[in-house]
Each structure stands twice: as structure tokens, then as C-alpha cells.
Amino acid sequence: MLSLIVASVALLFLHIGAQAIAATSELGSAWNVGARDAGERPQGVVAGRAERALRNYLETYPAFAVLAVALIASGRADGVGLIGGGLWLAARIVYLPLYLAGVPYWRSLVWLAAAIGLALMAARLLV
Secondary structure, eight states: OHHHHHHHHHHHHHHHHHHHHHHHHHHOHHHHHSOOTTOOOOOSHHHHHHHHHHHHHHHHHHHHHHHHHHHHHHTOOSHHHHHHHHHHHHHHHHHHHHHHHTOTTHHHHHHHHHHHHHHHHHHHHHO
16 A cells, blocks of 8 residues: 555656646746746646646545555555555546546546545445
């Protein structure tokens, strides 16, 4: 489970990097290193998708982190809990390129797989 937590942090930085690269490619490095006081935001399709994918990751990441730590603390970071954590992480890895490419339906199914992973983690805590 600890390796899943470390990998989830790496995936967080991948999301942040994808969003930063997309925004910088659209608005330039001066915008990226600036204070952004003018409120200018990227308007491009890829930059928007990268931003939404990052926000989506951040919506489920706290649940994963809390469940993972709870599984470790309870001594239940095995079996279906570990499988659920692995499923969540694998689905979240697949989700990013699907979102950036604008792939419908599959992206939603992958999100659902990640949610099932969280449910498996929660179930292991309760059983």
C-alpha cells in the first residue's frame, strides 16, 4: 500500500505537469513564471482538459489517501483493500490520457473503475 501512496503522489505531479505544459504552451513561459494578477487563463481545448483532469484527480485523491492510511493503520492493507488501491491507481493513470485525448465513454468507464477501487478499499476497512 505504501508503494501505491508514493505512486499516487507521482501521478499528482504528472497531472500538475500536464496542466502546466498545456497552459504554458498556450500562454508562454512569461505567463507561467508570472504572478498571473491579470487573471488571464488558458482557453485552449487541451489546457482546459488538463485543468479539468487535474481537478477531477483532486476530487478523489483525498478519499484514496485517507483510505490507504486507514488500511495501513488498521493492519488491513492487503487482500481486497490492496486490490482496490491498485485498481484506483491504475484507473487514474489511464484516465489522464483518455481525458486529454477527449475520449468519451471509455473515460467515464475508467472513472467508474477508480470509484470501484475506492469502494473496495472502504469495504476492506469494514470487513
